[in-house]
Amino acid sequence: MYRETEIIKDAPQFGEPGFGDLVINVGPQHPATHGVLHLIITLNGETIKDIKPNLGYIHRSIEKMCESLTYRQFIYVTSRMDYLSAHINNHACALVVEKGLQVEVPERAQVIRVLFDELTRIASHELWWGAMAMDLGAFTPFFHSFRERETINVIMEETCGARLTMNYYVPGGVMWDLHPDFQKRVKEFLALYKKKIHEYDELVTGNIIFQNRMKGIGYISAEDVISYGCTGPVARGSGVHSDVRKVSPYSIYNKLDFDEVLETGGDSFARYVVRIKEMHQSIKIIEQLIDNIPEGDFQAKTKAVLKLPKGEYYQSVETARGELGVYIVSEGGTTPYRIKFRSPGFSNLSALNHMIKGGKIGDLIAAMGTLDLVIPDIDR
């Protein structure tokens, strides 16, 4: 129904409203959508009149797939949803299964999970930072951010055996114990990060062109954030108190000392600052935990075949992009009867039209960059 040919057929004639508008398909293959997102934008000159996201290009029916997999298996499919925060997706699924089974997760496993969650968050924000700078036409930041992200990937690879879709969490804990070098590597990473982080501000944040491109662009008010259901840095950039780690703490987050980053600007620059500061907060969490990993089991004893009691279970976590909710309806069998993911990217994308209407094409790219969209997370 969004085929370009049909739009041309119904195009307004001379004298009708909308005559002279330029309808452009941004995507499914476009350098700035970072995936197969398809936006149909209506332009008047350079000014954007309307944006219609057209989804479904990478729909793999992950929810349906999860319904035919057992409670141990379905966790690993969710790594493929928001592939940049795979650990955190797995964490949400593990938590909801543990909630159903009423399993007590060992202290060591919880600390390991939080450590990996925060490393994932930093890695995800690093990639976002580089990709967003690239959207704005600056190539070099991408290489700088990948320099740090690479060290995180090495840490992941050592312990989990994979660099992107780690599949490390299981119901009741984590799959294996930590690699012996884990603490050393993380400390190396922290040292590198502290040495290099000032380059980020020097290269991008303080740049006058960058600030002009970001400030006042893509404004969304706190009320609109709530009505669109935006979460994560998008909501916190508008001053909405929405960090799940603070609002309804899971795992050991209530015992940790970190701040929820809130900015009140509501524009692209506020969202940018929120993410940069979140990286600092994640570093703070890692520093608290890295020397205090308790000894003990890394996995709770669970039955070979997991069966959730009949009922409904919900758990939400804070991924790098916002609130990820996992909702499971169980009929008492070995597989979920119905599973539903509330993914942050979908709601954040829905606010795009509201943010950008009346802006220029360059604003669309800049604001889309600060939404930090991961397309499989939207389509699932």
Next chain:
Amino acid sequence: MWSFSEIAKNIDLWLNGLVGSTWALVLEMVIAGVAVIGLFAALGLVLVIMERKVAAWIQIRLGPNRVGPKGMFQSMADTVKLLVKEGMTPDGADRLLFNVAPFIAMIVAMLLMAPIAFAKDFQLWDMNIGVLYITAVSSLSVIGILMAGWASNNKYSLLGAMRSGAQIVSYELSGGLAILAVVVLTGSISLTDIIKAQENGWWIFKGHIPVIVAFIIYIIAVTAETNRAPFDLAEAESELTAGFHTEYSGMKFALFFLAEYINVFIVCAIGATLFFGGWMPLHIGNWHAFNHIMDYIPSSVWFFGKTFFLIFLIMWFRWTFPRLRIDQLLNLEWKYLLPISMINLLLVTLIAILGWHF
């Protein structure tokens, strides 16, 4: 050894002896044309590999390092690839304009080679209206881009061409005014005279702050005029995929690509000529011994050294800055650069009238 003027003179004498003077002129023109095309190709290869190496250096990576020693033949391999690729013309494109546009971009770049003095007494055409010629011909480059954008039958191309038109036309103004600063100081629009006037010091050192301001404005304006980042809105790849050359492939794309790099070379060569004395060695007033030592460095080395320094500067911009938005781009020109360069021109005129420059 490196004196091109001697070589040129000898060739001229030899040809005049061999055939009549008319045929000698024709042959010399052919030789000059072939030389320009050869220089064109060589510069394209050098600048592409230079850009990739500079980018790699800025981005803490190695850059091309497989083809030839340290990857220096990479651009040759790329050229071969572009030559054997199919040059497609999309459906619904205006075939004539689509195919002509890359050549117009090339021809404009070639024409601009004519008045540039590459070394002492070595110039294709020592015209007395050099500066006027350069400003006039360089405005033609927008026609090739507009043609390409219009003829491609692609909305991205059209938007890119539209942006490019607005951009080049605006930035020509402050670029031209910056050039005028040097013209006012010299009192001549012949490039030879401008170089001669810098015999006891380059304008950038002699002309006080206004000339430095003019130079900064010139560098900004030519970066915009050649569609290079941070002003690469015409081909902003994250916004318009590839802008005006989205639909071009193979050699037709390569011609645009080459024209872009040659344009960068030419604007830097003109910048070096106007502000850094072209082939003129670094002379400081009455320091005769120093000036004499500097004269031992061949004039072509001076010219290419200065030009490549400016090219490096422009490449440095590209790999450091984010891109501007179209309205910010036009604001920068009309609200800031143009008024500043107008006032600056008045100051330069004052300096020239009162003879305050060295």
